[in-house]
Amino acid sequence: MIQIQKKIISQLKSIQLNQFDKIAISIYMLIIITYILSGALTVLTLGGLLLMGGAFFTYKGKIFLAVLWYLIADICWIINAFNINDFHGVFFITVGIIFGALASIKMKNGDMDSELKHKVKDENTNN
Numbered sequence: 001m002i003q004i005q006k007k008i009i010s011q012l013k014s015i016q017l018n019q020f021d022k023i024a025i026s027i028y029m030l031i032i033i034t035y036i037l038s039g040a041l042t043v044l045t046l047g048g049l050l051l052m053g054g055a056f057f058t059y060k061g062k063i064f065l066a067v068l069w070y071l072i073a074d075i076c077w078i079i080n081a082f083n084i085n086d087f088h089g090v091f092f093i094t095v096g097i098i099f100g101a102l103a104s105i106k107m108k109n110g111d112m113d114s115e116l117k118h119k120v121k122d123e124n125t126n127n
Contacts, residue, residue, distance in 0.1 A: 011065050021060075028052065043083075047076030067104045071097060 017025070032049060035041040054069035074097050081089035106112045 008065070008068070011062055015060050015062060021056075024056070028056075043076045043079050047073045047080070050076065063107065064104065067100065070100065074100075 028049075032041075035045060035049075050069050050073035054066040054073060057063070057066035057069060074093055078090055078093050081087075081093060103112070
């Protein structure tokens with residue numbers, strides 16, 4: 001567990017922040033603090049805020065941090081689905097988490113063949 005924490009801290013320290021990133025992070029933190037202090041932070045709002053954080057990490061190229069944030073957001077969606085007795089939703093979200101985890105493992109091992117790496121010519125598109 002400590003090894004994982006060290007990797008996460010290392011990933012966070014390696015992020016290069018420009019002025020706009022710092023402004024966005026400040027606004028993001030202000031929004032979170034405001035929701036917490038006002039008592040208006042719901043599990044769905046928290047999930048949405050976590051999705052925003054995951055998108056930021058994706059933008060900065062820190063995919064594994066993004067996946068971690070997305071996983072925590074998914075847990076928020078599971079909690080909400082469970083609270084409203086939407087057990088089909090719980091099941092489908094859980095299946096999505098499993099596929100996301102498998103894709104992350106595949107990426108980590110370098111086995112992912114992504115169309116982001118190279119553009120594939122397809123006769124059905126306007127490439």
